[in-house]
Amino acid sequence: MATAGVAALCVAAVAVTACSDFLNQESKIALTEELVYSDIKNIAPLVDGLYTTYRDLRGGRDGLMINIGLDESQQGNYQLISEKSQSGLDKYNGLLAPESPQVSRIWSKRWPLVTTAAKAIDVLGKVEPTASTQALLGEASFFRAMGMFELSMFFGEIPIIDISRSNELGSGRQPLVNVWTYIISDFKTATETLPPKQSEPKRATSGAAWAMLGKAYMCAPEETGLRDYSEAKKCFEEVMKNGYSLVSSYAMLFTNDLEPNIWQQNTSESIFELQYRNLWPDQNYWEFDCGSRACDAWFGQGCYFSGYDFLVPTPFAYKTVSEGGIWEEGDQRKNVNLRYDFTYAKMSKTTNAEGEEVTTIDTITPDLTKTEWTGTTDELEPHVKKWEDYRTDEKAGDFANMWNSGKNHPLIRLSDIYLLYAECLYRTGATGADGDHNAYVMKVRNRAWGGSGAPAMPTPAGDFIKDLMDERIRELCFEGWRRIDLIRTGLFVELVSKRNRWASEEHSGANIPDFYQRYPIPDDEIKTNEDFASDPNAQNPGYPR
Numbered sequence: 001m002a003t004a005g006v007a008a009l010c011v012a013a014v015a016v017t018a019c020s021d022f023l024n025q026e027s028k029i030a031l032t033e034e035l036v037y038s039d040i041k042n043i044a045p046l047v048d049g050l051y052t053t054y055r056d057l058r059g060g061r062d063g064l065m066i067n068i069g070l071d072e073s074q075q076g077n078y079q080l081i082s083e084k085s086q087s088g089l090d091k092y093n094g095l096l097a098p099e100s101p102q103v104s105r106i107w108s109k110r111w112p113l114v115t116t117a118a119k120a121i122d123v124l125g126k127v128e129p130t131a132s133t134q135a136l137l138g139e140a141s142f143f144r145a146m147g148m149f150e151l152s153m154f155f156g157e158i159p160i161i162d163i164s165r166s167n168e169l170g171s172g173r174q175p176l177v178n179v180w181t182y183i184i185s186d187f188k189t190a191t192e193t194l195p196p197k198q199s200e201p202k203r204a205t206s207g208a209a210w211a212m213l214g215k216a217y218m219c220a221p222e223e224t225g226l227r228d229y230s231e232a233k234k235c236f237e238e239v240m241k242n243g244y245s246l247v248s249s250y251a252m253l254f255t256n257d258l259e260p261n262i263w264q265q266n267t268s269e270s271i272f273e274l275q276y277r278n279l280w281p282d283q284n285y286w287e288f289d290c291g292s293r294a295c296d297a298w299f300g301q302g303c304y305f306s307g308y309d310f311l312v313p314t315p316f317a318y319k320t321v322s323e324g325g326i327w328e329e330g331d332q333r334k335n336v337n338l339r340y341d342f343t344y345a346k347m348s349k350t351t352n353a354e355g356e357e358v359t360t361i362d363t364i365t366p367d368l369t370k371t372e373w374t375g376t377t378d379e380l381e382p383h384v385k386k387w388e389d390y391r392t393d394e395k396a397g398d399f400a401n402m403w404n405s406g407k408n409h410p411l412i413r414l415s416d417i418y419l420l421y422a423e424c425l426y427r428t429g430a431t432g433a434d435g436d437h438n439a440y441v442m443k444v445r446n447r448a449w450g451g452s453g454a455p456a457m458p459t460p461a462g463d464f465i466k467d468l469m470d471e472r473i474r475e476l477c478f479e480g481w482r483r484i485d486l487i488r489t490g491l492f493v494e495l496v497s498k499r500n501r502w503a504s505e506e507h508s509g510a511n512i513p514d515f516y517q518r519y520p521i522p523d524d525e526i527k528t529n530e531d532f533a534s535d536p537n538a539q540n541p542g543y544p545r
Helices: 006-013 015-020 033-038 040-058 060-067 075-084 086-089 101-108 111-125 131-155 163-169 176-193 206-217 229-240 286-290 292-301 333-336 415-429 437-448 464-476 483-490 490-498 501-506 523-528
Strands: 271-274 344-351 357-364 409-413
Touching: 015 033, 040 060, 040 111, 040 131, 060 286, 060 483, 060 523, 086 101, 086 206, 086 501, 101 131, 101 292, 111 131, 111 163, 131 176, 131 206, 131 483, 163 271, 176 206, 206 229, 206 271, 206 357, 206 415, 206 483, 271 415, 292 344, 333 464, 409 415, 415 437, 415 464, 437 464, 483 490, 490 501
Parallel strands: none
Antiparallel strands: 271 409, 344 357
């Protein structure tokens, strides 16, 4: 029986409560399988818990872990040298191994989502279809597919959790063609059963399902025979029919420091947005993980760009084109995505001669030579600004601590779909309603230049796909899609080896080995899952068994 990360444990034990530790709300934890089967009304809170589960696995340091070791982002230097096992995620050396606790969490945190969704799908398949049960089926199918999509992109062959076929499938790895057939089928079910609009902004819609179905067609490994850019193109056309539109300014999506009221959530271009807030347990902690350790030491945790350098941009992702990086003159996304200036308006409170409390604000720039981190780090090199949350600043109110960051994550946005659609048009030689592939790239770029007048996309590679992948960094950096983009386009090894500082130094500028495109299967899974333990191919190639 599987007892580690694979949620087949829950299937084999035939009890939803075996997965209950992964659900956050008491009413959901109490659900036993017997109770679920006796009252279909209990499926609604079970499905509702999937939103919390998925939001939480994407939040926090574990959620950012998949962004380490890329060409757009890496760990800060102090983080790298102090967290040895974690450093392998950037260096692509022997520390990226089956024993890695970080890889184990990437694996294990997604299985409760897949298993609970599979349980809901099984129950909903046994009742008379109604509008409400079909919508629940769509949500459960969406989340099983989301979990399997990410797991297969990161690990390759994975188990398939299908309650009705659990005896047949077991808890071992399944061929990629079977895995991706399930992923595509689940997303199709979601497109057919989810409504175009939902009453709560957190809930998945048919637009989100069409977007992910299109991504699945683009990401399915070529050897499965399921990769299909023409089908992906049709999916994205369905998304664009749903009334989404780009907001007028890129800054509206993320900027909230000097003018908090600019920042908007659940906008007209948001297709699927993860809902966080500044109160426990709903924070995402990303300001803490992306902020500057030097600023924490100098200004304290009430500074909204203090942090611990867990995730920082690579030099390629913060330098200008003339410096060998990615940013062009006039691109407004640069200073929304990245912090270059660490000057801070520090607030101080003193008591005057009359005993009255006086507040003063001094503009200060941190002096790295006066912090405990002297000479070891890159703490005042450019940092991720996109997830800074001004509401946590000491001047902004009651949440004056970087730990309380909780900006929403617009995981699927219309600009992402425009760029993917442009890729599909290019690969198929087709045109869309608004023109060829370049027309859809320019929709995104014009917004980045204030609405119009953007120059054509730079073409340093002279290869549209490679150049488009650079445009995706400019638009989507640190939003969680880069690893998937690099794997699906076959550019992972080339671009990570060249652009990630730690990988390049570790391998003396040579390419990292190909097998690092996949994470290793965690050692705990292989040791405790009988189907893995008896399978000579249970571990991914290149890693020790």
